[in-house]
Amino acid sequence: ASSVIERRAEAVFVNVPKTEVSQFEPRNSVWGENYPREFQSYYQSADTSFASKYNGSQMIDMLEIDPRLVVLWAGYGFSRDYSQGRGHFYAVDDIRNSLRTGGPTNETDGPQPSTCWTCKSPDVPRMMQEEGVSEFYKGKWSRLGAEVVNPIGCADCHDSKTMNLHISRPGLIEAFERQGKDITKASHQEMRTLVCAQCHVEYYFDKHKAEGAAYLTFPWDKGMSAEAIEKYYDEIEFSDWTHSMSKAPMLKAQHPEYETYSLGIHAERGVSCADCHMPYKSEGGQKFTDHHIQSPLNNVANSCQVCHREETAKLIQNVYDRQDKIIENRNKLEELLVYAHVEAKKAWDLGATEAEMKDILMGIRHAQWRWDFAAASHGASFHAPIETGRIISTGIAIVGETRIKLARLLARKGFNQEVSYPDIATKEKAQEFIGLDMKKLKEEKQAFRQNLLPKWIETAKKREAGYDKKVGM
Amino acid sequence: ASSVIERRAEAVFVNVPKTEVSQFEPRNSVWGENYPREFQSYYQSADTSFASKYNGSQMIDMLEIDPRLVVLWAGYGFSRDYSQGRGHFYAVDDIRNSLRTGGPTNETDGPQPSTCWTCKSPDVPRMMQEEGVSEFYKGKWSRLGAEVVNPIGCADCHDSKTMNLHISRPGLIEAFERQGKDITKASHQEMRTLVCAQCHVEYYFDKHKAEGAAYLTFPWDKGMSAEAIEKYYDEIEFSDWTHSMSKAPMLKAQHPEYETYSLGIHAERGVSCADCHMPYKSEGGQKFTDHHIQSPLNNVANSCQVCHREETAKLIQNVYDRQDKIIENRNKLEELLVYAHVEAKKAWDLGATEAEMKDILMGIRHAQWRWDFAAASHGASFHAPIETGRIISTGIAIVGETRIKLARLLARKGFNQEVSYPDIATKEKAQEFIGLDMKKLKEEKQAFRQNLLPKWIETAKKREAGYDKKVGM
């Protein structure tokens, strides 16, 4: 009887906030004092045990399982280290650990700009408010190492007064403005996607906007499709890097999750990111949002089955089927791109001229862009399988045309046969093939972790100890 | 509430069947005496006014709107004439009118076998029962011109005693048997798809099964995917024709509607062909099956909206979006195939050897097969967009590799430049380019229509006048 009384009472129970939280409070545990359910579920993203067929909450060393990536990114940071990521809880750890951020020895050292912090922590809005946005984007990544220490959290998505969803990053607001859209008019349901679109989007660093700043910019002025963004980059003649073998002016696509999602049927039907990745949960008549953001395949009951009356195994199979069908051709495109880079290098070696190579290099740029757009968005083969398949097809067509041109050019230079495919059976072989000194890179990282990193953590601890509100949990 | 009572009252009317119908009764109007609602709705398929973006109930001369097809099918009947078809009502008219069936002058003349009648009429089961199946498949199309005169109808799908759905054609039953499946175990819901799968499937004529017969066979022994069927054909070294330019041993895909549908989400969720193409309709307090088989876009309310509560315009847009995305790349593949045929011809002209051409011709065969599999199924870009996109992608990859080989081969033969794209801006130009004498073909058809066809119709009328049951409507 007591449990029945209790359970009936549940439905009427109401929660009252206890702690006054400032908007720029970066510590999740402080917010968590008021919202224990959300906080506890958020911390479940520390669990890295779930693995799905292609994704999941463990780190996956993508270069290890697919060494062709090393060749595609030759000359660029990603060829050193690239992983399929894990939960928000690890955002700060992982950017510190990545070989892409190198081994800075002081706050003006290292390969990356401070902008890299932008999507990793609620310390970012705090610093932006302190320094100003353009200032934040200036200098090296190492400059803010002692400031940005709390992993992605409440302040990134919430207004501290009302707990409404809000946009804490300028990049998205600016992109909307340039498109003539007013983000403050977004509906509640749209906000359940737009908070994610602050980070899960393709971006580049605009070096011209503010002197000395790597200004975080979303390339959506002409639209959000792969083609529209490609056109945008072509017109401003932007490239992320020059490929070390083919010399093509390359583009890197980064997690265009929001862009691809937008072209899928779920977006069309008004389903938001949060509907699948943060489904509502009801515990004892109290409804709350599950803040354990993760692959929905670890939580099919609450995410998919709310809308689909199918068995769990079948829904998971639906996801895998889509991923398999897309990834089959994405892999093919990847292989063709390796060939193209190797063949282009051969052409240069045989004395091809800039003029002869111009179209070919543009072909490689465009084909690889499309591949990357489809690959970098880990959810795309499910979020928008038809669109993702379409993009890959156009990529395969472009690389095909390009390799025909290469075949003719090589023949003209006296080399009329297949260029042999490199031995890149493992990550190590591939990295050696493109001439990376991995031992050195790893040692530098190690030195950073031993010398500079502990200082950052020390400084941050001291600073936070001085905040008004002490952590009381 | 009163209207509910009223509507229920409508239904209390009782009636007893009037006409005894034999299983081999080919005349729909006879069956229609018993089932006026179904009959009347069936005859609405005579209406050809509806047009959707890519399909609809009008005839669309596909060679007119896309002359590249003429080149793809050079040397084969389809380059003469190919239309996007119309309702079942026209099945007999259209096969008589098509230039593909030529202008026979007597019953042993003409380019096509009698097998061509198989999917056009309820006179077919009648004749098969009379002659035997292998006998039916023997001889020329013209042999049965006076026998097969009623368009697709009741006897094709129904058992006359029980009105249960049944399979009237041997092809499907045999194919199931060879796959080790028992079609008599099919559920009622599966039958709502399988009656269509008697005709809306890929097929070929097996010339070895019975002496002198073009035995209608479905190539599903290894599976129903594009790859599995391709493998089946490769292993038996089957080809529909040899391309007149490239000399490739080609395959023609014909309306693999059932095969592609099976790989889409609707099939996965148990939605049958009849659910969309023959939805229930209610008239006078009675629900019955709408026998006006047509594009569901002309009947969104009863077909899609019972399951999807979306606006009509939106659902139609969903269909068009899928078609657009698929057809974009299908068109690209088509263009690349035109190039490949032209380039292969050039290689032969420059003295290429069989050995040099072998892989190239297989590449053309496989790439065009995949294109055709995606194109010949008019519903595929909606029925299974993800799978259809996947198939097209593999086709683009194959034709790309093939054209690289061609480029190298041509260079070796001293021709290292682009082969120019033919002027095939119109159907006429394209047909001239491949060397068709259209004037002659049209004249032959005209002569057939004036001389032989009236005799067929006359004979048939006499025969039917002798049937026990007179038409009484």
Added chain:
Amino acid sequence: MKLILHLLPPKPWRFPVLLIAGIFIGLFFFLFYVSKAYSYLSDNPETCVNCHIMSPQYATWNHSSHRRYTNCNDCHVPHNNVFNKYFFKAKDGMRHASMFALRLEPQVIFIHQAGKDVVHQNCIRCHSKLLLDPKLVSSVKNQSVHATDRVCWECHREVPHGQVNSLSSTPNARVPLPESPVPDWLKKAIAN
């Protein structure tokens, strides 16, 4: 009379046994009262919402065209005979009540096969006039089977609960929430 006497416990035991039996009977009635179990004998939809976890279904039904003509039991319990009706109700009721008390309910509740069959028969019960054309039924052998063998809501996916199903799917709906059985003063006393 003799039988009753025979069933009575020996004298010294009578008082404690009566006491214990009384407590059990009292508890039973209390539970029956507090969980409003008595209401389950009725067909009133509000009674199903005694468990807040039935709210989404109440809310969706309440906004559907079926609200005017049907209550939950029209669909969810058999109507072929009275015994079956109460037997099914009791069986289902017991499972639901115990799962509820033990907090075993899933986040997204799925109807069970037995329940499906019952609902399906009820759809047919009400709509048979529309489904079964007497002319066809008399002339076409399996017409009645073919017109009714497939679960109706495979096509009529929104009838009557819509497509979004979850304990949390209709948070703001006006569902007749049960009043709290805990008095206000007690609540205040317990708070903090």
